[in-house]
Amino acid sequence: MQTNTSMILRRLGLGVVTLLVISVLIFLGVEALPGDLAEAVLGQSATPETVEAFQKELKLDLPPYTRYFSWLVSFMQGDFGNSLANGRPIAELIGWRLSNTLFLAGITALISIPLAVVLGILAALYRNTLFDRFISIGTLSAISFPEFFVAYILIAVFSVQLAMFPSMSNIGPRMSLLQKIHAVALPCLTLTLVVMAHMMRMTRAAIINVLTSPFIEMARLKGLSWKRVILHHAFPNALSPIINVVVLNLAYLVVGVVVVEVVFVYPGLGQLLVDSVAKRDIPVVQAVGLIFAFTYVFLNLSADILSTLSNPRLRNPK
Template structure:
């Protein structure tokens, strides 16, 4: 138990260092953007005195390292600053958008995770058959297509041709839960097509790798059926790589949905990030980028911890 806690503490420490490095990269990247933020926000008609006063208000007259330390300190305490576009607190903008992104991610995960594991088990059970080959071809096709292409195909089919689902996933706080589900069904299906392919293929590969073990051969000699062998013997011992790929894809559902949100005009954090970049709303860009990074890092941290708990070999390692 002590060894497990030590490994978890090491992982948490490494994650915190990674977040610090990413925050530094985000700040430097924003600093290197061409043009002057104050002049961009105020416009070309602004007088030099107005621009200089606005620069002082944004603390752009301070040295970069002082502004970085101030920004990071405020971020840690939950103060993301104010938006340059509408003067509203960034935390207020981010909270609602992040909740929408998490809703889309949870609905997609609810569909994709059980479906991918079930298909992975069936593909491993009927490996090298026509069913397995058809599943492999289908998943490879979904992996090869970019998300926006799949989104437009679904829009053309279900919105234009069949007129079943809306082409724009516009939601607000006044909508009921089931109305929100109906509105986000197409972006959810788009993400499901992408992440299910990755998780299914990894599940299949992990189970097939375990099926070559000696204890599996012994179970087959005893006359245990193939489906029972996979579900009760092979799959539990293949959990570690499956957990990893599921966690990585769940992280993608939070941080990699920018294109999907833009295509469906979904009011999520990815759409907010794109709009803020276009408006040069730097406080929102910095906060959104760092929140995406934190979500991705801690999803991977959760995958590492669950993998250690599921695999005794990893609990004895020094990674």
């Protein structure tokens, strides 16, 4: 127990250090942007006095390290500042968008994870059969196509030809759950095709790898069926890599949906990030970037810890 606790504390410490490094990179990346931020926001018609006053308001007259620590401390306190585009609090802008992104990720995860695990088990159970080849070709094709290509194909089929789902996934707080699910059907299907392929192939590979173990051969010699061997012996021992790929794909569902949200004009964090970059709304870009980084690092740490705890050989390396 003490070994597990120390392992978790070490992982959390490395996660905090990683986030600090990422925050520095985000700040330096914004600092390296060409041009003057105040002039870009105010326009070319702004007088030098107005630009100077705006620079003081944004604390651009202070040294970079002072602004970095001030920004980081404010962020840790939950104060993201105000948007340069509309003057609204960034926390208010992000809150609604983050809930939309989590809703899309949650619906996708509820569909893709069970489906991927079941298909992976079936592919391992019926290995080298026509079913296995069909599933492997289908998932490999889904991985090979970029998300925007899959999204446009789905729009052409289900929105233009069949008129079953809207091409723009616009949701609002007054919509019912069924209305929201209908609105996000196409982006959810796009993400499901992408992440399910990764998880299914990893599940199949992990189970097939475990099937070569001596205890599996012993179970077969005892007369157990392939179904019982895979479900009761192979699958529990293959959980470590499966947990890794599932949690990493959950991180992708939250962090990597920028392209999908832009294609379907979905009001999530990814769409907010793209809009803020176009408007050069630097405080919003920094806040969204750090939230994405925190989510990705946290889920990576969760995958590392869960996969270690689920594998006795990793828990007790001796």
